[in-house]
Amino acid sequence: MTESPVNIPVYDGSLASVRSSSSSVDRLRQITGLSRRKAELQPKWKNGELESKYRCSSCNNYLRFPIQFEVCGHHVCSSCLPDIMRIASRCPTCQQPIAKDKIVNDKDLEKEIQNLEVYCTNKEKGCDWFGILRNFPVHIETCGFILIDCLNECGAKFERRFLNKHQNEDCTKRTITCEFCKTSILFENEISHLNICPEFKIPCPNQCSTQEFSRQQIQNHLDNECSKQEISCPFHDCGCEYRANRTIITQHIKDSSGIHLNMAGKTISIQKQLLTLYEERSNEQKKWIELLARKINALEKTYGSQFIWKIDHYQERLQDARTNIKSTLFSPQFLTSRYGYRLALSICLWGDGKLKGKYVSLFICIHRGEYDSLLVWPFSHRVTFTLLDQCEDVNNCRHITCTIKPNICQENKPFLGRPITERNASFGCPKFIDMDTMTKFNYVKDDTIFIKVEVDNEEMIFI
């Protein structure tokens, strides 16, 4: 039993508020239900004409999943019902008003219609299918007389029974395999492909033999094998200007060994002279580079971004720090370059805050400078502190370094921003050196220590 796709009891009749005349219903019948079902293929009825009781008065086709109006007994297709209810809510046959709860599925009629005997739509073209209406849609899926678009999208339409032959043998957009390189190409592109196919066989352009070469081999043949290819004498770089085809060149090499040897000798001698010349020049350049390196080194020491702080009377200052007489010492101010940032160091020899007695704390701070308006802010350069070991053996010095990379963020503006007062807040290494370490090696010598500070100037813009 075939089920109706329309669930009648829940059909929403609330949309059926528009009333219209029968003429507009006819118009709508043409543009909605009728046109929708017209697109379907209709079978040929065995009796020639379909009896009117099997025909939908809305779309004029055979009734599909018929609906019966209780009020008049007339039928329409279930797919035609929504439009009827929306536009007029009247029976299209007798124009009686229809109540949405007075419609029923007519399953018996559906069965009767589906068992009607029919021929295929394409009977005239030669299709001899005959059966009941229920099986007609299945037949249409395989009917050899139905027009179908070519699947290769060449634009042609064919009856299904001719399609295979067209797609495999005649279609210009069918895929074929190149007989030379075996790649898949469209039939219509075959000629243009053969013009570039790497495996296509072509004869030698010098016609050295009847042998044919694949396109990708021909260059190799000309460069290395072809007896008729014109080439230079292999002693060309030594000065032999002779050019001829490969066979004659072979003979030329045999005949001219004396001349070639002479040329080669001369060439070697010239090369040797050149080599000596290059060596001399290279040594000169090396000396120049060394000289420049020394000059740069000296310049860096004079104008470079480094400063050495000498702190004398160490023991006395340490005692002052320990007894809180003077816990912090300040260095003289220095510039990172001639017109650079103005900086100064501060040191707590007995440690800062909670670190008292445990670590030497070292800080740096940015002072207001004359050229601040020309500099880049915030200050972002890496700073390296070094406690210098004053050991006499320079190669054995055990300097201790600590590097800080300023973290540019809004919170660090008081430290790294352009100074608005005389000086910014200090930042640096609270745990610069362990207090015990200060007594080791030669960090303190002649009651003096040295602290070097270097500011990384790789990305610094010099004014």
Ligand SMILES: [Zn+2]
């Ligand atoms: Zn209908």
Ligand SMILES: [Zn+2]
């Ligand atoms: Zn009616």
Ligand SMILES: [Zn+2]
């Ligand atoms: Zn057919």
Ligand SMILES: [Zn+2]
């Ligand atoms: Zn085609």
Ligand SMILES: [Zn+2]
């Ligand atoms: Zn090919």
Ligand SMILES: [Zn+2]
């Ligand atoms: Zn050749």
Ligand SMILES: [Zn+2]
């Ligand atoms: Zn030669």
